[in-house]
Amino acid sequence: MNCPYCGYPDSKVIDSRDVNEGIRRRRQCLNCGSRFTTYERLQPASLFVIKKDERREEFNRNKLLTGIHKACEKRPLPTGTVDKLVDDIEAELYHLGKAEIPSTVIGDMVMNRLKSLDHVAYIRFASVYREFTDITTLKQEVDTLLSAEAEASQSASQLPLLPTEPSAGLAKSHRRSRQ
Numbered sequence: 001m002n003c004p005y006c007g008y009p010d011s012k013v014i015d016s017r018d019v020n021e022g023i024r025r026r027r028q029c030l031n032c033g034s035r036f037t038t039y040e041r042l043q044p045a046s047l048f049v050i051k052k053d054e055r056r057e058e059f060n061r062n063k064l065l066t067g068i069h070k071a072c073e074k075r076p077l078p079t080g081t082v083d084k085l086v087d088d089i090e091a092e093l094y095h096l097g098k099a100e101i102p103s104t105v106i107g108d109m110v111m112n113r114l115k116s117l118d119h120v121a122y123i124r125f126a127s128v129y130r131e132f133t134d135i136t137t138l139k140q141e142v143d144t145l146l147s148a149e150a151e152a153s154q155s156a157s158q159l160p161l162l163p164t165e166p167s168a169g170l171a172k173s174h175r176r177s178r179q
């Protein structure tokens, strides 16, 4: 820490005490004798996201939350679902113990979770994240989902992507009718 008055790089510590979760040090410049204070705090390990254009950006939980909220807007998901999803992803990211994570890894984590949660939210997220530029790509993704949905129709945890019968708006009666 250079002296804020003369820029000299050396100072001596004349007082040191614990404050909150850090250390406050009173210092005196060895060149001009001016006194100043420094604080030392433990920095929580930060996580950086490597974007598609190679730029680094600090991981932003709120940004992730907003993106997923948008995709899940007006979907019949229990309150707190999105927050829990983001909690899970955040925990997994920190658990990886890496300082930098490609944005594609995070995007895939979101996609995998949305896919098993709600297909409409999945398609919405995918259309932004994968930057679907034409309706054909979008249709391909929907077709893939629909065929997977048909194969796994016995799974009661999945909400139907499209109603297959007039009363299908009610997921419960829809499910019952398939058994």
Ligand SMILES: [Zn+2]
Residues within 6 Å of the ligand: 003, 004, 005, 006, 007, 008, 029, 030, 031, 032, 033, 034
């Ligand atoms: Zn100085």
